[in-house]
Amino acid sequence: MPNEPLEREILRPLWKVHILFHAQEGPIVGHWMLEELREHGYRVSPGTLYPLLERMVQLGWLERVGAKGRRAPKDGRPYRATAAGRRALREVEARLRELIREVHAARKR
Structure with missing residues (x-):
């Protein structure tokens, strides 16, 4: 049985990071x-x-685009990252890098 608290509280928020990453690529x-x-x-x-x-x-991180997205032509709801979404992604990346450095340093002790 999946760990619901882990999924809901930690992993699900990471979906947004994945979405912003791909939406800033196109x-x-x-x-x-x-x-x-x-x-x-x-x-x-x-x-x-x-x-x-x-x-x-609604948060201003994504916007809908008029043409169909390149990922799946049958789906008519394309999105791309806005400037605010790209800034948010950079902030998350910086914080994740800092956390990963800290975790790696602690494991080396």
């Missing part, structure tokens, strides 16, 4: 992102992902 669509997250072992459903994408639009 337009993404929900179906492609769903499969990408699943490939990384996340337990995600469309009923969870699409509201998350819309929340990220």
Whole structure:
């Protein structure tokens, strides 16, 4: 049985990092992102992902684009990272790098 608190409290927030990473590379669509997250072992459903994408639009991190995304032509909801989304991703990357350095240093002791 999966560890629900781990999934809900720690892993699920990482979905946003994955989304921002791919959306800053170019337009993404929900179906492609769903499969990408699943490939990384996340337990995600469309009923969870699409509201998350819309929340990220509301927060100003993603925007919808007019043309279909290059990831999955059948899916008509392409998104890309905004300037604010790219800044948020850089901030998260910096903090993750700092944490990883700290963890590695502690393990060497």
